[in-house]
Amino acid sequence: MIAMIERIxxxxxxxxxxxxxxxxxxxxxxxxxxxxxxxxxxWYDEIASxxxxxxxxxxxxxxxxLRQHMGFSGIVTALPKPLAVSLALFSELLVxxxxxxxxxxxxxxxxxxxxxxxxxxxxxxxDIVQSVIPIAAVIMIIGTVLTLPRALRFAxxxxxxxxxxxxxxxxxxxxxxxxxxxxEGAK
Numbered sequence: 001m002i003a004m005i006e007r008i009x010x011x012x013x014x015x016x017x018x019x020x021x022x023x024x025x026x027x028x029x030x031x032x033x034x035x036x037x038x039x040x041x042x043w044y045d046e047i048a049s050x051x052x053x054x055x056x057x058x059x060x061x062x063x064x065x066l067r068q069h070m071g072f073s074g075i076v077t078a079l080p081k082p083l084a085v086s087l088a089l090f091s092e093l094l095v096x097x098x099x100x101x102x103x104x105x106x107x108x109x110x111x112x113x114x115x116x117x118x119x120x121x122x123x124x125x126x127d128i129v130q131s132v133i134p135i136a137a138v139i140m141i142i143g144t145v146l147t148l149p150r151a152l153r154f155a156x157x158x159x160x161x162x163x164x165x166x167x168x169x170x171x172x173x174x175x176x177x178x179x180x181x182x183x184e185g186a187k
Contacts, residue, residue, distance in 0.1 A: 106133030
């Protein structure tokens with residue numbers, strides 16, 4: 001059940017990131033074309049920076065679900081198992097606490113930001129622009145909670161996911177090289 005929820009949320013975040021990327025690319029191409037034609041849109045700079053910020057936050061949430069953020073898993077796996085699990089749990093609680101604080105204060109900023117707007121698009125208030133902060137923070141908390149059992153299992157089993165990923169890539173490359181060598185030998 002947890003894996004299904006994780007997959008659904010991951011696909012939703014992927015879709016949001018893809019949409020943001022496409023909208024950003026279209027707006028850049030449009031504004032570049034219009035600038036070349038001498039009619040540069042006034043809204044481009046602000047919208048492009050907002051889209052890039054949103055893409056960054058949702059991309060970071062995506063990385064949380066994949067457990068691709070920087071970490072010290074090598075240190076954790078080098079510790080005795082009970083200490084490794086305790087340290088992994090403590091670090092996960094710190095991450096959740098951090099994102100809870102970001103969500104809380106990000107939400108507090110929205111009350112102040114609703115009275116201001118973008119310079120070029122007066123109808124877009126800054127609370128809309130800044131809403132990505134608490135939204136992404138809550139998504140990151142959900143991602144951390146959903147992937148917590150896997151992180152604790154890796155710590156308990158002494159598995160360094162980064163090292164395991166590197167070993168898998170090396171094994172795949174070696175298999176590919178040997179397959180190519182066999183093809184060359186058959187010719």
